[in-house]
Amino acid sequence: EVQLVESGGGLVKPGGSLRLSCAASGFTFSSYSMNWVRQAPGKGLEWVSSISSSSSYIYYADSVKGRFTISRDNAKNSLYLQMNSLRAEDTAVYYCARTISSTSCPNYWGQGTLVTVSS
Amino acid sequence: QSALTQPRSVSGSPGQSVTISCTGTSSDVGGYNYVSWYQQHPGKAPKLMIYDVSKRPSGVPDRFSGSKSGNTASLTISGLQAEDEADYYCCSYAGSYRYVFGTGTKVTVL
Numbered sequence: 294e295v296q297l298v299e300s301g302g303g304l305v306k307p308g309g310s311l312r313l314s315c316a317a318s319g320f321t322f323s324s325y326s327m328n329w330v331r332q333a334p335g336k337g338l339e340w341v342s343s344i345s346s347s348s349s350y351i352y353y354a355d356s357v358k359g360r361f362t363i364s365r366d367n368a369k370n371s372l373y374l375q376m377n378s379l380r381a382e383d384t385a386v387y388y389c390a391r392t393i394s395s396t397s398c399p400n401y402w403g404q405g406t407l408v409t410v411s412s
Numbered sequence: 413q414s415a416l417t418q419p420r421s422v423s424g425s426p427g428q429s430v431t432i433s434c435t436g437t438s439s440d441v442g443g444y445n446y447v448s449w450y451q452q453h454p455g456k457a458p459k460l461m462i463y464d465v466s467k468r469p470s471g472v473p474d475r476f477s478g479s480k481s482g483n484t485a486s487l488t489i490s491g492l493q494a495e496d497e498a499d500y501y502c503c504s505y506a507g508s509y510r511y512v513f514g515t516g517t518k519v520t521v522l
Contacts, residue, residue: 326509337415338450338458338501338513345509352509354413388457397464398448398503398511402457 295319295401297389302406309379309410315372315389315403323347323367326395329374331385332405341387342374345395357383379410416441416502416514423520424492432517434485434502440512442483446505449478449487453498461500462487489519497521 301313313329329341342353342363351363362375372389386407390399417435424430434441434449441447447465450458460469462478465485475490485504489496502514 328511330513337516338503340511340513343509343511350509393463395509396444396446396505398446398505400448400460400463400469404457
């Protein structure tokens with residue numbers, strides 16, 4: 294059974310940093326591209342970033358480019374999101390999500406971790 | 413990348429059919445056959461209902477079907493049931509490992 298478990302969310306002040314982690318199990322992690330998708334309270338889903346299976350390709354939404362860094366450790370079956378220079382508008386539930394292929398939209402999602410940016 | 417456009421809400425009585433549209437551009441919906449649909453209940457993670465325009469994952473009832481014409485994709489729920497009341501989002505591949513989601517539609521079962 295595919296499982297994705299996010300951790301690392303919490304309350305952080307504007308301008309601060311946070312690192313999210315996603316532990317994957319139930320599939321060959323190193324064979325799949327991975328994504329972070331977020332959802333602000335009461336709002337829709339927003340794709341944040343994606344990373345290919347070997348980390349060769351990395352992409353970001355314009356809203357986080359230059360502030361967020363996605364990475365992965367295939368030996369540890371883990372995905373990460375380093376978030377710097379956080380803003381109030383980054384407040385959201387952050388989901389780790391796996392795709393079927395590098396083109397299909399995510400098919401497996403974690404339960405999400407809440408990041409709150411507030412003074 | 414702008415969000416795909418969905419109606420804010422649709423409603424129907426039990427047993428009826430409802431259709432949700434998802435309008436994008438030739439750079440996303442119109443350019444690829446990689447549109448997915450998700451169901452999301454309050455406080456829960458999105459659940460995949462349709463992928464690659466019209467494919468249904470195992471376990472999803474065949475009451476759910478997807479299609480696409482030009483820059484617009486559609487999700488149809490036939491034989492509406494009370495448990496179908498939820499938010500629904502579309503998603504499209506937008507090239508280069510990028511994805512764009514729809515604005516979301518609230519389905520109400522009257």
